[in-house]
Amino acid sequence: MDERTQPGTSHTVDWDGPVHYVDFGGDPEGPTVVLVHGLGGSHLNWDLLAPLLTPHGRVLALDLPGFGRSEPGSRRATVQANVAVLRRFLQEVAGGRAVLVGNSMGGMISIFTAASAPEAVSGLVLLDPALPGGRRTLDPLVAAQFFLYALPFVGERFLSFRRQRHDARHRVREMLQLCGVDPATVPSEVIDRSVTLLEERQDVEGMDKAFLAAARSLLRILVDPRAYRGAMAGTPAPVLLVHGDRDRLVPVAAARAAAEQHPHWRYLELAGVGHVPQLQVPDAVAKGILSWLQDTAEAPSPR
Numbered sequence: 001m002d003e004r005t006q007p008g009t010s011h012t013v014d015w016d017g018p019v020h021y022v023d024f025g026g027d028p029e030g031p032t033v034v035l036v037h038g039l040g041g042s043h044l045n046w047d048l049l050a051p052l053l054t055p056h057g058r059v060l061a062l063d064l065p066g067f068g069r070s071e072p073g074s075r076r077a078t079v080q081a082n083v084a085v086l087r088r089f090l091q092e093v094a095g096g097r098a099v100l101v102g103n104s105m106g107g108m109i110s111i112f113t114a115a116s117a118p119e120a121v122s123g124l125v126l127l128d129p130a131l132p133g134g135r136r137t138l139d140p141l142v143a144a145q146f147f148l149y150a151l152p153f154v155g156e157r158f159l160s161f162r163r164q165r166h167d168a169r170h171r172v173r174e175m176l177q178l179c180g181v182d183p184a185t186v187p188s189e190v191i192d193r194s195v196t197l198l199e200e201r202q203d204v205e206g207m208d209k210a211f212l213a214a215a216r217s218l219l220r221i222l223v224d225p226r227a228y229r230g231a232m233a234g235t236p237a238p239v240l241l242v243h244g245d246r247d248r249l250v251p252v253a254a255a256r257a258a259a260e261q262h263p264h265w266r267y268l269e270l271a272g273v274g275h276v277p278q279l280q281v282p283d284a285v286a287k288g289i290l291s292w293l294q295d296t297a298e299a300p301s302p303r
Contacts, residue, residue, distance in 0.1 A: 007047050008061070010069070013093065017073035019085065021062040021093065024050040030057030031122060031293065032094050036086060037061070038104025038130075038276075039214055040175060042068030042197060045103065047190050049278040052286035056293070057099075062089055064109075066210020071203050077210035078217035079105065083112045090120040099123040101289070103276060104249065105130050105218050108228065115231035123296060124239045125289055128247050128275045130218055131254040132225035133261075139248040141178070149215040159208045168198035180246050180274015190279075232262065239265040240292040242285060244273030266292055 008024035022043045026033075033053055035046045043061040050059045063070040065085060066077035075081065086109055090098055100121055102110030107129020114121040149155045162171065172194045173183040183191060201207055221228050239262065243255035252269065259267035268288045270277055277285050 007051055008043075008059075012069070015085065015088065017065060017075050018070050019062060019065060019089070020069035021060055021089070022046075022050075024054050024059040024061065026054035026058040027056055028058055032058045032060070032096060032098040034086075034090065034094055034098045034100050035059065035061035036100060036102040036106035036110050037064065037067065038102075038106045039218065040067070040211060041103065041106070041276075042194075044068070044190065044194050044197060045276060046278060047193070048187070048282040049285055052282060053289065056290055060094060060098075062086075062093075064106075064214075066207060066214065068197065071201075072206045072210040073203075077213040079109055079112065079214065079221060080217070082109050082214070083116065086110070086113045087117050087120065090117070096120075097122040099125065099293070101125040101127065102129060103127040103278060105214060107131075108218065108221065111228070111235060112231050114235045114237050118236050121235075121237045123293070124235060124237050125292070126239065126241045127277055127285065128243050128250055128255070129241070130222065131250055131258050132222050132228060133254055133257045142249050145178075146215065146219065149212055150219055155212045155215075156208060159211065163204070163208075168195045171198065176276075176279075178248065179276045179279075180244065180248055181276060181280050186279060232258070238292075238296040240268065240289065241265050242268045242270065242277060242288055244270045244275065244277050244280070246272055247275045249275045266295075 008022035010020065010022055012018045012020045035050065037045045042063050046061045050061060053059050064082045065075045066072035097120060100110040100114060107126040110124055114124050148158045172191055176183045176186060241255060241259055243252055245252045259265060270281060270284060273280050
């Protein structure tokens with residue numbers, strides 16, 4: 001990897017195995033912002049957004065165990081296990097109250113964290129988070145893939161087959177396309193770093209198991225979302241919900257329903273945008289976040 005082209009500085013802490021994170025630096029007088037990737041993601045998902053936030057605060061992005069450069073070892077990779085990791089990260093690395101910015105599964109993890117550790121979270125930004133409800137028609141390809149992920153043994157075989165059939169660059173481009181991003185619009189260095197990250201994995205089977213454990217945990221929560229809905233309702237921090245109207249993984253109907261159910265949240269819908277707006281329209285996402293931060297800096301808690 002060419003470190004000259006990578007934003008931020010890499011660090012690793014040992015919490016029963018490595019937890020890798022990137023410190024993008026930033027204004028120490030501003031808020032601390034912690035970026036939380038989604039299923040199959042990593043710190044690289046934030047390379048385009050983080051530099052837009054650093055003039056206004058300190059910015060950190062972690063790799064949850066089982067993703068990125070955080071090899072899983074014997075650790076669990078469920079949503080709730082990663083909630084515990086994120087809470088520890090806030091305490092021991094961020095060192096105080098932080099704004100959580102979570103994408104996809106990272107949004108779900110951030111919601112559970114904000115509800116269970118309100119003293120550690122000053123604000124919550126949800127970028128196309130995994131959400132229950134809403135009148136939705138699932139994208140056939142997305143539905144088929146998650147059906148395979150949910151099946152014991154079948155999911156493992158599916159990931160192994162895909163890895164054997166396609167090289168790392170093809171898999172990176174395929175994931176971007178699934179998320180609604182045209183790979184041609186992503187800077188080549190971001191794709192190159194993503195390819196290198198896949199090629200440098202040591203415990204490939206362990207990473208597959210972690211991915212499937214996280215996916216199955218997420219699906220269980222969405223099938224019976226009572227605890228999740230309780231966390232959404234019990235989050236005292238101000239919330240900004242951002243959603244692309246072309247999201248194939250989490251239909252925009254679910255975001256609209258969540259915004260209607262939580263009228264004190266701010267809702268920003270992005271036209272023509274897919275599941276990872278921080279890669280597709282980072283400038284628009286940064287503008288929305290910074291405007292929201294400015295408006296909520298002195299605002300009282302909605303609860």
